[in-house]
Amino acid sequence: MDSNEIxxxxxxxxxxxxxILRLIKAGGSGHVGGALSSVEILTALYFNLLNIDPGNPxxxxxxxxxxxxxxxxxxxxxxxxxxxxxxxxVLDTYGALDSHIPGHPNMHKLPGxxxxxxxxxxxxxxxxxxxxxxxxxxxxxxxxxxxGDGELAEGSSWEAAAAASMHKLDNLIVFVDRNRLQISxxxxxxxxxxxxDERWRSFGWxxxxxxxxxxxxxxxxxxxxxxxxxxxSIIIADTIKSKGLSFAEGKLSYHYWKATPEEMKQADLDLxxxxxxxxxxxxxxxxx
Amino acid sequence: xxxxxxxxxxxxxxxxxAAQKNPDVVVLSADSSSGSGLTNxxxxxxxxxxxxxxxxxxxxxFASGLATTGKIPVFAAIAPFVTARPFEMFKNDLGYMNQNVxxxxxxxxxxxxxxxxxxHSIDDVALIRTIPGVMILSPGDPVTIKKxxxxxxxxxxxxYLKIGNPKMPVLYxxxxxxxxxxxxVMQEGKDVALIGxxxxxxxxxxxxxxxxxKGISVRLIDMHTLKPIDKELILKAAREIGKIxxxxxxxxxxxxxxxxxxxxxxxxxAKIKMIGIGDFYASNGPYEQLxxxxxxxxxxxxxxxxxxxxxx
Numbered sequence: 340m341d342s343n344e345i346x347x348x349x350x351x352x353x354x355x356x357x358x359i360l361r362l363i364k365a366g367g368s369g370h371v372g373g374a375l376s377s378v379e380i381l382t383a384l385y386f387n388l389l390n391i392d393p394g395n396p397x398x399x400x401x402x403x404x405x406x407x408x409x410x411x412x413x414x415x416x417x418x419x420x421x422x423x424x425x426x427x428x429v430l431d432t433y434g435a436l437d438s439h440i441p442g443h444p445n446m447h448k449l450p451g452x453x454x455x456x457x458x459x460x461x462x463x464x465x466x467x468x469x470x471x472x473x474x475x476x477x478x479x480x481x482x483x484x485x486x487g488d489g490e491l492a493e494g495s496s497w498e499a500a501a502a503a504s505m506h507k508l509d510n511l512i513v514f515v516d517r518n519r520l521q522i523s524x525x526x527x528x529x530x531x532x533x534x535x536d537e538r539w540r541s542f543g544w545x546x547x548x549x550x551x552x553x554x555x556x557x558x559x560x561x562x563x564x565x566x567x568x569x570x571x572s573i574i575i576a577d578t579i580k581s582k583g584l585s586f587a588e589g590k591l592s593y594h595y596w597k598a599t600p601e602e603m604k605q606a607d608l609d610l611x612x613x614x615x616x617x618x619x620x621x622x623x624x625x626x627x
Numbered sequence: 628x629x630x631x632x633x634x635x636x637x638x639x640x641x642x643x644x645a646a647q648k649n650p651d652v653v654v655l656s657a658d659s660s661s662g663s664g665l666t667n668x669x670x671x672x673x674x675x676x677x678x679x680x681x682x683x684x685x686x687x688x689f690a691s692g693l694a695t696t697g698k699i700p701v702f703a704a705i706a707p708f709v710t711a712r713p714f715e716m717f718k719n720d721l722g723y724m725n726q727n728v729x730x731x732x733x734x735x736x737x738x739x740x741x742x743x744x745x746x747h748s749i750d751d752v753a754l755i756r757t758i759p760g761v762m763i764l765s766p767g768d769p770v771t772i773k774k775x776x777x778x779x780x781x782x783x784x785x786x787y788l789k790i791g792n793p794k795m796p797v798l799y800x801x802x803x804x805x806x807x808x809x810x811x812v813m814q815e816g817k818d819v820a821l822i823g824x825x826x827x828x829x830x831x832x833x834x835x836x837x838x839x840x841k842g843i844s845v846r847l848i849d850m851h852t853l854k855p856i857d858k859e860l861i862l863k864a865a866r867e868i869g870k871i872x873x874x875x876x877x878x879x880x881x882x883x884x885x886x887x888x889x890x891x892x893x894x895x896x897a898k899i900k901m902i903g904i905g906d907f908y909a910s911n912g913p914y915e916q917l918x919x920x921x922x923x924x925x926x927x928x929x930x931x932x933x934x935x936x937x938x939x
Contacts, residue, residue, distance in 0.1 A: 399696075399697070403695075445723075446724065447725070453695070454691075454692075454695075454720075454724060455719055455720075455723045455724045456719075457719075458715055458719050461688055461715075461716060461719060461720055463688070464684070464685045464686075464687070464688020464689050464691075464692065464716070464720070465688045465689075465691050465692040465695075465720055465724075466692060467685075467688070467689050467692060468688060468689035468690060468691055468692020468693040468694070468695070468696075468700075469692040469693070469695055469696055470692070471677065471689060471692065471693055472692065472693045472695070472696025472697070472698050473696060475653070475674065475675075475693075475696075475698070476696065476697075478696075482692075494684075495684045495685060495688070495716070498682040498684055498685030499685050499688060499689075501680075501682070501685075502679050502680075502682065502685055502689060505679075505680075506677065
C-alpha cells in the first residue's frame with residue numbers, strides 16, 4: 340500500500356488517540372486500555388476499509404461494524420467523530436447526564452453505532468445475523484467485528500463462531516484485539532483460549548495473525564478477505580494495551596483509567612512525541 | 628364439545644400464511660422448528676429457514692442481526708430456552724436494540740408436564756415483562772393463536788408469544804375481533820370479573836359456566852395481550868365490580884395477576900384473588916392432573932372464587 344496513504348492514516352490514528360484523551364478529560368475516567376490498543380484497527384476500518392457514508396449513516400447497503408467488546412467504546416466514539424458522523428463537541432459530554440456517548444455504545448443515541456454492546460459475547464451473533472441477512476439479499480455489504488481476547492471466554496462467542504462457519508458467512512470479518520490483558524491479569528492466566536488460531540481454525544474459520552498496530556498489515560489483510568471462499572475470516576491482531584501512553588502501555592491497572600492531572604499532562608506529551616515522529620517520517624519521505 | 632386443535636399446528640400454519648404474504652419473514656430454529664409446528668416451513672421456504680442447532684443464546688443474537696437488515700425473524704423453541712436461558716440476549720439484543728424479532732415459547736406453562744421443572748415455563752411472563760418495549764402475547768385458543776401470529780408480524784417491534792402443547796379447545800369463531808392490547812370480554816357479568824390467559828383460558832371459561840349455574844354472574848375476560856395490557860378493561864372491572872380473579876398457568880409472582888394487582892393498587896384498589904402457582908418448583912405428571920394439583924381445573928377455580936366472594 341502507498342506509504343503516503345499509510346502515513347496519512349497514522350496521523351488520523353494520532354487524532355483518534357487525542358479524541359480518546361478528550362473523552363477522558365471530559366468524563367474523568369474510562370476503559371482506555373482496550374480503546375488505545377485497537378486505534379489502528381478502527382482507523383483502518385473507518386478511514387479506508389468500510390463502505391460507509393457519514394452523511395447517510397443508515398444507508399442500507401453500508402458495511403457494518405459491530406464493537407463486540409463494547410467497553411472499548413472510547414475508540415469507537417473517537418473514530419466516528421473523526422470521520423464526521425457527529426460534531427466533535429459531543430466528545431466533551433462523556434460522563435454527563437443523558438450524554439449520547441454512554442460507557443457502552445447505544446445505537447439509538449448516536450449515528451454510526453450499529454449495535455448495543457457492552458455485555459460481552461453478544462456481538463458476534465448479532466454480526467452473524469447481519470451477514471446472514473446480506474447473504475439472503477445478495478448484498479455486497481460486509482460485516483466487521485472487534486472482539487477482545489478476554490471476551491472469548493464467553494461461551495456465546497463460540498456458539499456464534501460455529502454458526503457463522505456452518506452458514507458459510509464469508510462476508511464476516513472479525514478482529515480479535517489480542518492485548519493479552521484483562522481485569523484480573525494476563526488472559527492466559529485468567530482463562531486461556533490459546534492457541535487462538537487453532538481454536539478458530541477448528542471452528543471452521545480462516546485465520547491470520549498480524550501486528551495490530553501495523554496499518555499496512557491491517558489493510559492489506561482485510562483487502563484479501565475472505566481468506567478462503569465460503570469461510571468467515573478472523574484476524575488475530577497482536578496489540579499493546581494502552582498503546583501510545585508511555586506510563587500505561589502493557590499495564591493491567593490502565594484497563595480502566597481514572598486519570599490524574601499529572602498523568603494527563605504526560606499523556607498529552609506522549610502524543611506530542613508521536614506527532615513529532617510522524618512529522619519527521621513525513622519530511623524524510625518527502626525529501627527522498 | 629368444542630373442537631380440539633394442537634396449538635403448535637395452529638401456530639405453524641399461521642407462520643406459513645404470514646411468510647406467503649410477507650417475503651421478509653424468516654424462521655430460525657434451535658433444533659426446534661419441527662417441534663414447533665414448522666416442519667413444512669423449510670420445505671416451502673428453504674432459503675428463509677436457518678437451522679442453528681441447540682444454541683438459543685446465539686440464535687437470539689443472529690435474529691437481532693437479521694432484523695437490522697429488514698428481515699422479520701421468527702424464532703420458536705421450548706419456552707424456558709427462549710426466555711430464561713437467553714434472558715440477557717433477549718434484553719439487550721432484542722429489547723434494548725429494539726429489533727423486530729418474534730420469539731415464540733412453545734410448550735409453555737406446565738405443558739411439558741412429565742419433563743419436570745427444567746422444561747416448565749412458569750416464569751416467562753415475569754422475566755420478559757421487565758424488558759421495556761417487548762410485547763407479550765398469551766392467546767388462549769387456536770383461533771387467537773393464529774390471529775396473534777399475524778398481528779405480531781404486522782406489529783413492528785420485539786414480541787414474545789407463548790403457546791402450549793396439548794390440544795386445546797376452539798373458543799372463538801374465525802371472525803372474532805382480535806386487537807393487540809385489547810382484552811376480549813367473553814361474557815358480561817356483575818358479581819366477579821374473571822380474567823384468564825393462555826393455556827388455562829379454557830379452564831376459566833369452564834369455571835365461569837359452573838359459577839353461572841350457581842347463580843353467580845361472571846364477567847369473563849380473555850387477556851391475550853399481557854404487555855401492553857388492557858389497563859382500561861381492568862380498571863373498568865375494578866370500578867364496576869370491585870372483585871377480580873386472575874387465572875394463569877404461571878407463578879403468581881410476576882405474572883398476569885401481578886400486573887392486574889399493580890394497576891389496581893395504584894389506580895383503583897379492588898379485591899383481587901390470584902390463581903396460579905406458588906413459590907415452589909412444580910411437580911411432574913400427567914398435564915390435567917398437574918393442573919389439578921395447583922387448583923387450575925374449572926371446578927377448583929369455581930370453588931376458589933366462591934370462597935373469595937364469601938370472605939368479605
